[in-house]
Amino acid sequence: NAKNVKQMLLDWCRAKTEPYEGVDIQNFSSSWKDGIAFCALVHRFYPDAFEYSTLNPYKPRDNFQLAFSTARLAGCPPLLDAEDLVRMKEPDWKCVYTYIQEFYRCLVEKGLVKTKKRP
Amino acid sequence: MQRVEQEAVQKRTFTKWINSHLAKHVPPLEVKDLFDDIKDGVMLLALLEILSGQKLPCEQGKKLKRIHWVANIGTALKFLEGRKVRIRLVNINSTDIVDGRPSIVLGLVWTIILYFQIEELTSSLPELQAFSSSNSSLDSSTSSTDTTSPPVKRRPLALQGGARKALLRWVQQTATKCLGLDVKDFGPSWRTGLAFFAVINALRPNLVDMERVWRRPNRENLQEAFLLAETELGIPQLLDPEDVDVDKPDEKSVMTYVAQFLKHHPDRKQSDLEEKLEEAVTREQRKSQRELKMWLDQLEKEAVHAQETQGSLAQQYQLFKSLQVQLEMKRKQVEGALQSTQRDGMLTVDQALVKQAWERVSNRLLDWHLHLDRSLPAPLGTVGEWLHEAEGALRQEITVQQAHDNTASTVHRALEQHKVSFQQSLSTHLRLTSCFLKYH
Numbered sequence: 001n002a003k004n005v006k007q008m009l010l011d012w013c014r015a016k017t018e019p020y021e022g023v024d025i026q027n028f029s030s031s032w033k034d035g036i037a038f039c040a041l042v043h044r045f046y047p048d049a050f051e052y053s054t055l056n057p058y059k060p061r062d063n064f065q066l067a068f069s070t071a072r073l074a075g076c077p078p079l080l081d082a083e084d085l086v087r088m089k090e091p092d093w094k095c096v097y098t099y100i101q102e103f104y105r106c107l108v109e110k111g112l113v114k115t116k117k118r119p
Numbered sequence: 120m121q122r123v124e125q126e127a128v129q130k131r132t133f134t135k136w137i138n139s140h141l142a143k144h145v146p147p148l149e150v151k152d153l154f155d156d157i158k159d160g161v162m163l164l165a166l167l168e169i170l171s172g173q174k175l176p177c178e179q180g181k182k183l184k185r186i187h188w189v190a191n192i193g194t195a196l197k198f199l200e201g202r203k204v205r206i207r208l209v210n211i212n213s214t215d216i217v218d219g220r221p222s223i224v225l226g227l228v229w230t231i232i233l234y235f236q237i238e239e240l241t242s243s244l245p246e247l248q249a250f251s252s253s254n255s256s257l258d259s260s261t262s263s264t265d266t267t268s269p270p271v272k273r274r275p276l277a278l279q280g281g282a283r284k285a286l287l288r289w290v291q292q293t294a295t296k297c298l299g300l301d302v303k304d305f306g307p308s309w310r311t312g313l314a315f316f317a318v319i320n321a322l323r324p325n326l327v328d329m330e331r332v333w334r335r336p337n338r339e340n341l342q343e344a345f346l347l348a349e350t351e352l353g354i355p356q357l358l359d360p361e362d363v364d365v366d367k368p369d370e371k372s373v374m375t376y377v378a379q380f381l382k383h384h385p386d387r388k389q390s391d392l393e394e395k396l397e398e399a400v401t402r403e404q405r406k407s408q409r410e411l412k413m414w415l416d417q418l419e420k421e422a423v424h425a426q427e428t429q430g431s432l433a434q435q436y437q438l439f440k441s442l443q444v445q446l447e448m449k450r451k452q453v454e455g456a457l458q459s460t461q462r463d464g465m466l467t468v469d470q471a472l473v474k475q476a477w478e479r480v481s482n483r484l485l486d487w488h489l490h491l492d493r494s495l496p497a498p499l500g501t502v503g504e505w506l507h508e509a510e511g512a513l514r515q516e517i518t519v520q521q522a523h524d525n526t527a528s529t530v531h532r533a534l535e536q537h538k539v540s541f542q543q544s545l546s547t548h549l550r551l552t553s554c555f556l557k558y559h
Contacts, residue, residue, distance in 0.1 A: 081131055
């Protein structure tokens with residue numbers, strides 16, 4: 001059951017970022033390394049917060065900062081540290097999963113994601 | 120070496136996740152070092168209580184010994200294993216946690232994150248499932264319209280159930296039921312102003328002629344009710360009739376105002392219940408004020424961090440803009456929090472702290488904006504400077520409402536209008552600048 005939820009959350013990320021160029025989410029680790037995937041996901045719900053087209057995949061630190069800062073609009077606390085993400089070869093998948101799941105939960109609470117309980 | 124690093128990263132992330140939930144505890148708790156603070160089981164049980172909404176038995180106090188720690192951890196583990204969604208705790212013993220063994224502790228927290236949230240996530244099943252079964256050709260339900268359209272039902276502000284419900288019941292029992300008024304919330308039920316009259320009537324029976332007010336326009340009723348409450352009961356006019364005569368009046372504001380009736384009736388002795396109620400409402404207000412201050416402080420920290428970032432002017436503008444947007448979205452909440460409930464219009468300590476924090480972070484952003492604009496190549500740089508100088512007089516100030524002074528509110532409104540037009544020209548300027556930067 002845990003595996004199902006992980007896969008479902010991953011599929012949800014893929015679906016929400018599908019319209020965005022430069023994003024290909026295959027896992028909770030390497031796919032998020034340059035920070036663009038975070039930005040795309042957050043931008044999907046807060047399109048006025050920043051201009052997606054001006055982002056630079058070679059500036060991961062900036063991208064993480066922008067994404068996490070904007071995600072606070074949903075009430076999502078910045079659980080991940082940009083420095084940690086940049087330093088390691090690949091982001092730690094458990095950490096990324098924890099953050100995405102928290103972001104999702106906050107979106108549900110804000111009513112930005114339709115659920116069974118709140119159609 | 121890599122495992123040590125990975126452990127450190129997970130420790131940081133998991134700690135932040137735990138703290139984001141422990142902040143909701145009454146009183147708020149915080150884990151400083153995960154491996155140390157988890158040992159006695161107190162924080163762990165508090166976390167599980169927050170996540171599950173259930174109360175768990177916990178051995179607390181100064182004279183706790185190891186045996187109590189083991190008991191607490193045992194309670195926590197048993198609780199997890201007994202959940203509806205079976206959580207398998209392989210290789211996790213109470214003693215390992217009490218010893219603070221890093222890999223075991225991380226494993227436990229990860230298990231909680233993973234399994235505990237399954238219930239919550241799976242209750243959103245339809246949304247998630249739609250994507251696991253579909254392939255790359257997505258239907259219209261995943262287009263951008265579903266994210267930008269407003270939610271169907273607007274949730275009332277997350278007020279703690281207890282005080283709000285009790286205050287509502289007090290209103291119904293003392294004031295509105297006997298008049299046949301149906302008050303079921305702190306929003307639309309108050310629009311006509313009749314409910315306010317009912318409360319005043321309950322406290323001062325001869326003051327209101329209820330027959331007269333039944334058919335009058337809402338605005339008139341509201342105006343008169345607020346004025347009456349102020350002159351006869353000494354209750355400061357915290358609400359504006361035009362804010363209440365809407366489809367969905369702000370529940371938090373109405374509740375704050377109605378709560379004032381609990382304490383401002385000079386002739387009446389307060390019952391025990393009313394006293395407790397008033398205390399509960401005050402506690403809640405202070406809690407939300409403190410949370411607001413923390414939010415503002417955190418935003419300021421981010422602003423400091425962001426200002427130190429090296430990067431192109433365009434990227435810095437992005438960062439600035441995203442922080443500015445967040446601040447603006449909090450403005451209304453901050454203004455609400457700074458309404459004075461005292462007779463002399465003074466702010467409480469908590470309110471003063473919120474005001475300070477707001478001013479600090481908005482001044483910092485304003486200075487940063489000025490700096491960014493000055494860094495633009497001419498002629499944009501000079502245009503920016505002019506705008507900032509002109510706006511200087513109207514630094515993003517939150518005007519504290521003078522409850523008893525009508526002229527102050529008129530001035531306040533004029534200032535607000537000024538600010539709006541300035542902010543509009545400022546945002547136009549921002550947009551122009553962003554466009555410019557896009558192509559350079």
